[in-house]
Amino acid sequence: MALCLGQVFSKDKTFRPRKRFEPGTQRFELYKKAQASLKSGLDLRKVVQLPEGENINDWIAVHVVDFFNRINLIYGTVSEFCTERTCPIMSGGLRYEYRWQDGHEYRRPTKLPALKYMNLLMDWIETNINNEDIFPTRVGVPFPKNFQQVCKKILSRLFRVFVHVYIHHFDSVCSMGAEAHINTCYKHYYYFISEFSLIEHSELEPLVRNEVCCHSFLVK
Known part of the structure; x- marks a missing residue:
């Protein structure tokens, strides 16, 4: 029998600790507004639109952190099945392989x-x-x-998590x-x-082409 979502997406399944917004800050208020819209049953196309009078970078920052939390949680539910034996390379099927490069420890892909x-x-x-120089939290910065x-x-890199999990x-997700x-x-x-043209369309090809997860079905 399939587990309920409350059991599947529990705190002990989180791959990384959740990043939280500080109560009383503008980001926290934006986050609450975004979550309320999501829970209201509104069309997701409308939910993502920038609220009138809000700063676009604040709106993007809130969503980047929220997607990090959510996708982190999703991967946490399947990470026990994602081992060096089952997944010896980071890939999205036979056609797509992702290599890591960070410019420090891994200077080449x-x-x-x-x-x-x-x-x-x-x-x-x-x-x-968590870098204040990139995601400032102080008022006026x-x-x-x-x-x-x-x-x-x-x-773009978070999208690769969707690709790997779906393909x-x-x-395991269905079970x-x-x-x-x-x-x-x-x-x-x-x-x-x-909505904000944040990823090149070519990046989406692994799911567009894949038969298991029909992209057109998911986003219709």
Whole structure:
């Protein structure tokens, strides 16, 4: 019998500790507004639109952190099935392989097991969103000029988690009864990146082409 979502997406399944918004801050209020819209049953295309009078970088920052939390949680539910034996490379089927490069420890694109890749990815994102020079939290401190470029890179790499989970672990997702939740999360993510042109369309090809997860079905 499939587990309920409350059991599947529990705190002990989280791959990384959740990043939280400080109560009383503008980001926290924006986050609450975004969550209220999501729970209201509104069309996701409308939910992602920038609220009138709000700063676009604040809106993007809130969503990048929220997607990090949600996708981190999704991968946490299948990470026990994602081992060096089952997933010796980080890939999205036979056609797509993702190699890790961070300019420090891995100066060149390096082939890694999916689990190792995910660990490095989540560490890298966490470092970025906790960096006050990139994601400032203090009132009056401006976003850096390259803020949206950093967010595009984060969102592009988070998309690879969807690719790997859908193509290599979708049977496990279905056995947990979690496919509806993950599909909704992907739709939310897709409409958001589309609304603000945050990812090149070519990046989406692994799911567009894949038969297990029909992209047109997910985002219709």
